[in-house]
Amino acid sequence: MKLFIIGCGNVGKFIAYNFNCFEVKGFEITGFLDDDEKKWGTIVAGYPVIGGIHLINNETETIGCVVSIANPITKKEIIQKIRINNIEYPSxxxxxxxxxxxxxxxxxxxxxxxxxxxxxxxxxxxxxxxxxxxxxxxxxxxxxxxxxxxxxxxxxxxxxxxxxxxxxxxxxxxxxxxxxxxxxxxxxxxxxxxxxxxxxxxxxxxxxxxx
Structure with missing residues (x-):
């Protein structure tokens, strides 16, 4: 299953570099979603920054998502903007x-x-x-x-x-x-x-x- 990491800051980099250590089965990182346009099209921790967070709402198949945002209020705001139901959030x-x-x-x-x-x-x-x-x-x-x-x-x-x-x-x-x-x-x-x-x-x- 495709997995998107939201946010390519320090938390996101930690997850990308160490994802295999978490022993989460059935997911493969597709790339990052981040609203900083300057990062779009770049490679971070070996994965592409695909575009803005809104793109996740275009997914029609079931996907995985990790919200790698440290600020709690920002984290909440981002999650509330995700409108699709075909999404899993692995711990x-x-x-x-x-x-x-x-x-x-x-x-x-x-x-x-x-x-x-x-x-x-x-x-x-x-x-x-x-x-x-x-x-x-x-x-x-x-x-x-x-x-x-x-x-x-x-x-x-x-x-x-x-x-x-x-x-x-x-x-x-x-x-x-x-x-x-x-x-x-x-x-x-x-x-x-x-x-x-x-x-x-x-x-x-x-x-x-x-x-």
């Missing part, structure tokens, strides 16, 4: 990580190498878990959210939709982070955070409210 899980029994993983999830996920965790659709993250027991990461390398979540943490957590950010147990929120790198979250803010520091503090 890409690197082999050299540890995932406990009784973990729920949705569609279109990307899990980089070195990740640990403890029991009763839920990774919802289109979440991205970067290298060396540690997801504690009973955590939930809601759809579209992205964890940068080295993020650590204490047990019972709930990450709402479209949250972005920076490199080596962490939470203590039983924290809830509201949707569309950004947590800066190296931040330690010890209190719940509301939706649509940016928080940084140790302990984390709100520095910006998003419209």
């Amino acid at each position: 890409l899980i690197a082999p050299n990580n540890w995932i406990s029994n009784n973990v729920t993983i949705g569609k279109g999830v990307i899990i980089y190498p070195g990740v640990s996920v403890n029991y009763n965790a839920v990774l919802e659709d289109f979440t991205t878990i970067n290298m060396n993250c540690a997801i504690g027991h009973d955590c939930t990461i809601a759809q579209y959210s992205t964890l940068a390398p080295g993020v650590s979540l204490g047990g019972f943490t709930y990450i709402e939709e479209c949250v972005s957590m920076g490199i080596n950010a962490a939470t203590k147990q039983s924290i809830r982070i509201g949707k569309n929120t950004v947590v800066g790198g190296m931040s330690m979250v010890i209190r719940n955070l509301p939706a649509s803010i940016t928080a940084v520091g140790i302990p984390s503090r709100i520095i910006k409210y998003h419209s």
Whole structure:
């Protein structure tokens, strides 16, 4: 089955270079789709950049798609523009990580190498878990959210939709982070955070409210 990678940035390059490592059967990369016209017709990580993302809606046969976009809000917007139903979103899980029994993983999830996920965790659709993250027991990461390398979540943490957590950010147990929120790198979250803010520091503090 043909597989398109949406976005030919750093996440897309990682997937293209390492697709065979994910042991996803039945798919063969056709190329990239990206809305940056300057990239159209170029070769990235050995595959052609075919054209804009809208082209995926022209496909009549069943296809595969990986949305390789790190920014959660952009990721959500792109997925909502895909109108065809004849599409599969395989989850890409690197082999050299540890995932406990009784973990729920949705569609279109990307899990980089070195990740640990403890029991009763839920990774919802289109979440991205970067290298060396540690997801504690009973955590939930809601759809579209992205964890940068080295993020650590204490047990019972709930990450709402479209949250972005920076490199080596962490939470203590039983924290809830509201949707569309950004947590800066190296931040330690010890209190719940509301939706649509940016928080940084140790302990984390709100520095910006998003419209």
